[in-house]
Amino acid sequence: MASGNPYTLKWGIMATGGIAETFCKDLLCSPAVRGADDVRHEIVAVASSSSSKRAAEFLQKINGAFDAKTYGSYPELVVDPNVDIIYVATPHSHHFQNTMLALEAGKHVLCEKAFTVTAAQAKKLVETAKAKNLFLMEAVWTRYFPLSIKVRELITSGEIGTVFRTIGDLSINSNAEEGNGLSFADSHRMVNPDLAGGATLDLGVYPLTWVFQTLYHLQPEQDKEAPTVIASSNKYTTGADENTAIICSFPGHNSIGIASTTMRADTDPENVVPAVRIQGSKGEIQVFAPAYRPTKYRVVKKNGEAQTFDVPQPADPARNNWGHGMFWEADECARCLRDGKLESATLPWKESIVIMETMEEALRQGGITYPELITTDVYDPKSPLNTGNQ
Numbered sequence: 409m410a411s412g413n414p415y416t417l418k419w420g421i422m423a424t425g426g427i428a429e430t431f432c433k434d435l436l437c438s439p440a441v442r443g444a445d446d447v448r449h450e451i452v453a454v455a456s457s458s459s460s461k462r463a464a465e466f467l468q469k470i471n472g473a474f475d476a477k478t479y480g481s482y483p484e485l486v487v488d489p490n491v492d493i494i495y496v497a498t499p500h501s502h503h504f505q506n507t508m509l510a511l512e513a514g515k516h517v518l519c520e521k522a523f524t525v526t527a528a529q530a531k532k533l534v535e536t537a538k539a540k541n542l543f544l545m546e547a548v549w550t551r552y553f554p555l556s557i558k559v560r561e562l563i564t565s566g567e568i569g570t571v572f573r574t575i576g577d578l579s580i581n582s583n584a585e586e587g588n589g590l591s592f593a594d595s596h597r598m599v600n601p602d603l604a605g606g607a608t609l610d611l612g613v614y615p616l617t618w619v620f621q622t623l624y625h626l627q628p629e630q631d632k633e634a635p636t637v638i639a640s641s642n643k644y645t646t647g648a649d650e651n652t653a654i655i656c657s658f659p660g661h662n663s664i665g666i667a668s669t670t671m672r673a674d675t676d677p678e679n680v681v682p683a684v685r686i687q688g689s690k691g692e693i694q695v696f697a698p699a700y701r702p703t704k705y706r707v708v709k710k711n712g713e714a715q716t717f718d719v720p721q722p723a724d725p726a727r728n729n730w731g732h733g734m735f736w737e738a739d740e741c742a743r744c745l746r747d748g749k750l751e752s753a754t755l756p757w758k759e760s761i762v763i764m765e766t767m768e769e770a771l772r773q774g775g776i777t778y779p780e781l782i783t784t785d786v787y788d789p790k791s792p793l794n795t796g797n798q
């Protein structure tokens with residue numbers, strides 16, 4: 409029970425793009441709106457690799473934290489003594505170097521998904537955090553939703569019996585209006601190999617999250633097994649994957665996970681077909697699209713009896729009824745740090761690494777490759793990924 413003196417976490421925001429804006433708007437929501445009276449968040453610094461002016465403009469965009477420090481570079485941010493934790497909100501290509509920059513400066517880190525570009529990079533981040541006694545978490549925000557917690561509890565309780573198969577999809581129809589291309593410019597992070605673009609790392613991590621949190625995460629520690637992987641991809645003209653299907657087999661548990669993602673179609677344009685089906689011996693749990701931010705699930709018993717549950721994200725009336733759902737992962741960071749934990753039990757380091765190994769194997773089988781600059785696991789504070797020249 410909170411002592412009435414909430415634990416305060418001071419955030420430094422690295423990058424000022426789309427997700428940084430969404431995350432900060434969530435941080436500015438009152439924790440009371442979501443029943444969190446034991447933690448609170450402050451945005452104390454923001455850095456843009458472009459300029460401190462852009463960082464200042466970002467504060468106007470989020471309409472808050474106006475007394476936060478604003479920096480024109482990431483290296484300045486990570487040495488700010490008032491910052492407890494860095495939120496890394498750059499493209500996947502930058503996550504390894506940017507997270508290392510923060511860890512080496514002694515800062516805790518919440519790094520956006522996908523964690524890294526390679527499993528070796530993820531392992532290096534974990535080794536560094538462990539050696540420096542620092543908190544590190546991959547920002548797979550969906551895991552921290554009350555909906556996801558409830559689904560995991562239902563499985564653990566035996567509500568649908570033994571789970572033998574999870575099928576998940578996150579697909580977003582991004583076809584261009586004209587021609588055969590996608591709607592993204594070739595330089596855009598979604599399709600640019602220099603920014604680790606492609607469906608798997610950006611979108612595929614979500615169906616894989618549902619495969620792992622239902623077929624891997626809930627197993628007793630000593631029984632957890634990395635899956636065998638079969639995958640196939642279609643390449644976009646840039647060389648990034650536009651369409652990927654991954655089969656994860658867990659032979660020790662007689663279960664299979666199927667994760668799919670494409671930029672050529674929607675999971676379901678009508679949103680009536682579940683994005684995720686978790687199928688057990690006594691029935692199934694259906695989670696509705698989008699797989700990254702579901703607000704509805706359905707429990708269907710073997711005899712056909714079914715119940716649907718809506719779990720909307722709490723909105724803060726004082727913040728124009730904003731409430732996206734990234735506050736749950738931020739609260740987890742605060743509670744872990746308050747309680748002296750270096751990793752989250754909801755997404756342990758080992759699991760982030762196994763998921764990266766799975767995605768890396770899928771990309772290998774799909775013939776997808778990325779440049780050395782963004783796949784190296786050698787930290788370089790002078791990398792253009794850290795100095796802002798890439």
Ligand SMILES: NC(=O)C1=CN([C@@H]2O[C@H](COP(=O)(O)OP(=O)(O)OC[C@H]3O[C@@H](n4cnc5c(N)ncnc54)[C@H](OP(=O)(O)O)[C@@H]3O)[C@@H](O)[C@H]2O)C=CC1
Binds near residue numbers: 423424428597610
């Ligand atoms: N959890 C979720 O729901 C979502 C997560 N994401 C994840 O967040 C990360 C960022 O995505 P998003 O915010 O949409 O991306 P944006 O392109 O909107 O922002 C990325 C920011 O990174 C910085 N950056 C530094 N170097 C580069 C570079 N060479 N090219 C492009 N940007 C650069 C820029 O900020 P600056 O100039 O200020 O340094 C830029 O604004 C990705 O890893 C993505 O997977 C994205 C969307 C949703």
Ligand SMILES: O=C1OC[C@@H](O)[C@H](O)[C@H]1O
Binds near residue numbers: 611700
């Ligand atoms: O994490 C994400 O969720 C929503 C998608 O639109 C976005 O590209 C992806 O990064």
